[in-house]
Amino acid sequence: MTAVLEVLVWWAALTGIWLVLISTVDPLELLVGSASALAAAVLARAGRRAVADR
Amino acid sequence: MSTSDGWLAAALVPLLALVPVLWRIAYGSPKDRLIGQNLTSLLAGLALLLAARGFHRTSYNDVALVVSVLGPTGTLIYARFLDVLPDSRLVRWTALVGVPATVLPLCVATGPGRAMVKLLLIGAMLIAGSVVTSASGGKGGVTA
Numbered sequence: 001m002t003a004v005l006e007v008l009v010w011w012a013a014l015t016g017i018w019l020v021l022i023s024t025v026d027p028l029e030l031l032v033g034s035a036s037a038l039a040a041a042v043l044a045r046a047g048r049r050a051v052a053d054r
Numbered sequence: 055m056s057t058s059d060g061w062l063a064a065a066l067v068p069l070l071a072l073v074p075v076l077w078r079i080a081y082g083s084p085k086d087r088l089i090g091q092n093l094t095s096l097l098a099g100l101a102l103l104l105a106a107r108g109f110h111r112t113s114y115n116d117v118a119l120v121v122s123v124l125g126p127t128g129t130l131i132y133a134r135f136l137d138v139l140p141d142s143r144l145v146r147w148t149a150l151v152g153v154p155a156t157v158l159p160l161c162v163a164t165g166p167g168r169a170m171v172k173l174l175l176i177g178a179m180l181i182a183g184s185v186v187t188s189a190s191g192g193k194g195g196v197t198a
Contacts, residue, residue: 017175020168020175025168
């Protein structure tokens, strides 16, 4: 449950950053951004755990 | 003098500050060079943000964003090689004073919107990167 929550928080933050940094907001950008943010969110959690468990 | 010239004149401040820093990078001790490398990316980021406004080229902001990410990363990599992360008040205070002094006027000039959030994000990245890389590494950090 915490895993899903953490990935969700990462995803929301990363999608937000994506939306701020792109030049024009349109549906395709939103789709690509939210999809890549999900992948990045999973990696971010994996990275954080790798550092925290050290 | 137009407003653009004003921003470009302001961009000269971090740009000219690079001269003594590059001098130290060329002739300093390894620790000084590492601090200089750190300071170079910070000053370059600030110069790029001001130049973006002065030249009306918002894409320069993207370069500043990349510098704000890769600059501290580079410093950490070299710190790994040298086995020390030099404690530098100069870098920390340049970031804590220079970044708000640059980003806040730019935000006022830009006005509310996504562009302003982007500027604040770049500013936060510059400050965070500098603070992390200027803190004492615990292994005999030096202060410059």
